[in-house]
Amino acid sequence: MSGYALTGTGTLYRLALRRDRIALPVWVYIGTGMVASTAFSFRKLYGDEASRRTFAAGIDGNGSLRALYGPIFDGSTIGGLTAWRMGVFGAVLAALMSTLLVVRHTRAEEEDGRLELVGAGAVGRRAPLTAALATALTADAALAALVTAVLLAAGQSLAGALAFGLALGATGLFFAALAAVTAQVAETGRAANGLAGAAIGLAFVLRAVGDSGSGTGWVSWLSPIGWSEQVRPFAGERWWVLALPLAGAALLTLLARTLVEHRDLGAGMLAQRPGPATAAPRLASAAALAARLQRGALIGWALAFAVGGAVFGGVAKGVVDLVGDNRQMADLMARLGGQQGVLNSYLSTIAGVFGMIAAVYAVQSVLRLRAEEAGGRAEPVLAGAVSRLRWAGGHLLFPLLGSAVLLAVVGATAGLTQGAALGSGTGQAVGRMLGATLVQLPAVWLTAAVALAVYGLLPRWTAAGWAGFGVFVLIAWLGPILQLPQWVLDLSPFTHLPHLPGGTLTAAPLLGITALAAVAALAGLAGLRRRDLG
């Protein structure tokens, strides 16, 4: 049969491109567009080499920025600054794009039973997997080519531009192959995405630890995202490093191929256990069902937040130490209010990042409503004595309270490890970090409420619920460095949050954002009550 294992790959590949004719270009354009806008605004802001060097020296001495964005290897060129600013972000974007693409065309198809229809045709056993990987390769190659092109257009060197494009593309390919493996192991698309997403998160955290300073640089080399930094575009390109993600991708592809040959269609690698013959007494309401459906994801996210908080709290010492022996930084530090000021700005940045990640969870758990409705599983529940609001309410407890749980978890673990690392007042540190993370809640709620409003009022456009998140986060993440006008920055609720610890806590923005969130949520629920369902 092996002679026919790839039969039909071409057809499936074209089918995948046809199905992703919108999503795939959008991913690639977002990645390219962000690299381009970063490069062009650096050119505008730091036009001469001297100003670039000063900027870079200040950044490189700041451990918190290094933990977030990675080190600057050579800040003398626009390309070098762009590669620093967009390197980690671009690699994560490429990884997410590739993971979602591969899972969507393998496990998710299999889960929905469509692969069965396809598999009954003249299609080889490995064809769907190969076609999905080819689709991801296409997307990653397009991203690499376009990123190289825009950096050339910004007047940067060909070697650096190419190295940066290839570093992003190779990272994407590595995670595509990793997702090909998780798609064999997990039985659902959701779980396959979850496993691959956890791997991306781990890669990010490992390189953050490595890059934060304090003699842990080798840890970065454990992370595929760290590899993409170590290609060092515009700083004496190290082309051989590209072999690491490519070799990893090849090995993972071989593993996925072996797994696909050894399992049944529709099955995962984990054996299925029988469930209870009767339901527990408390499984008696729509809310109880929603809790049952959503609790697994919340637990997974909480674990990830606990680990992330512990790591970023733990490296706080490195952040402060590093500043200590850098004269330029010492000046900056004085302006920021001394050692405490630097620490505070690091911690508030970290809290903001976790706020944005919590918003991903919140939007995802809102959109579970749409998944239940479109999958036909809302219908039998609503045919029972369950009002639409009750049904939706059960699910909405998760974005409302689940995101609070996540932020509390990350605040607590970050406070604990930070207190332990700095050897001073753990209780105080926990309290400060809890305040810093929980203050993100209104912005998280508003992001989720926008998704709910889209779901309730325009159910066909539910995927656009992510657009609100995208706009809010892109503005908050890139706006300040791109020096966007204030009115644009003001569009994101994350802009208006108090910077804790260190900043002053003002109630007005928090209440205002919460009120907006309530309005958006009520509009969505009103739409849901009135519209056709199913």
Add this chain to the structure above:
Amino acid sequence: MTTAISVSGLVKTFGRTRALDGLDLTVEQGEVHGFLGPNGSGKSTTIRVLLGLLRADSGTATLLGGDPWRDAVPLHRRLAYVPGDVTLWRNLSGGEAIDLLGRLRGGLDPARRAALLERFELDPTKKGRSYSKGNRQKVALVAAFAGDADLLILDEPTSGLDPLMEEVFRECVAEARDRGATVLLSSHILSEVEALCDRVSIIRAGRTVETGTLAELRHLTRTSVDAELAGPPPRPAYAHDLTVDGNRLRCHVDTENLGTLLAELTAVGVRSLTSRPPTLEELFLRHYESDTEAGPATGTDAASEAAAR
């Protein structure tokens, strides 16, 4: 008898598609009512309006004396619904899904639940994802029949069931009727409707084309007659599809002419005679063949499915 479901002039459009085009439906309390139509004729759309999932554009619908949209929650306490395509939660076992669905409308009888699991030969410990289509259907059927619903709304409930299980299903419907429940059974399987239903509504392209008891519907149509005679057969003008082959006559006659034909045949002398009432199938086909030009059913089907996404 009071009316359990009363629908008149129901219109529902999805974009440019008119899924329901002035549909009428009356189901009396305590009867098993067959709701017949080909794929995409509007059966599921009607049921979804009755369940308050869709809001009709115009027309009136009354369910157990209430408004299906406004009074959805109290009404749903009294009804059980089995969709044609059951999807279950992947991480819930079949038994959990049965209990949950039952409790969502006010509980189910544990003894009856156990008996039904036995009769339908359903393993309740499997997870939702590992059930076949027929077994998912059984989960919904057990949940529906194990309760004490006044009204059962069954949307093509036997799709995916094997013949033995269809027989169990028929028994269950009969038992539900015996305890006084009303049943609306949407189907395109005519033998099932013929075996179970007291009255039937036939719909086509979103409109009711025929409604009544089977006897009444049959009355409206023709009986087929196949006779071997002693001499040359008569050729009456009222006979339809008449074929004469030597002394043999085959034709269809309207019910009011049946007596006249028999008298004419006996006058010639009858050697053998088979006469058969029209099957529901013939009824059905007559309605769909007579005006196929009025709307390709598949088009409506595709559109309403698209609208349901």
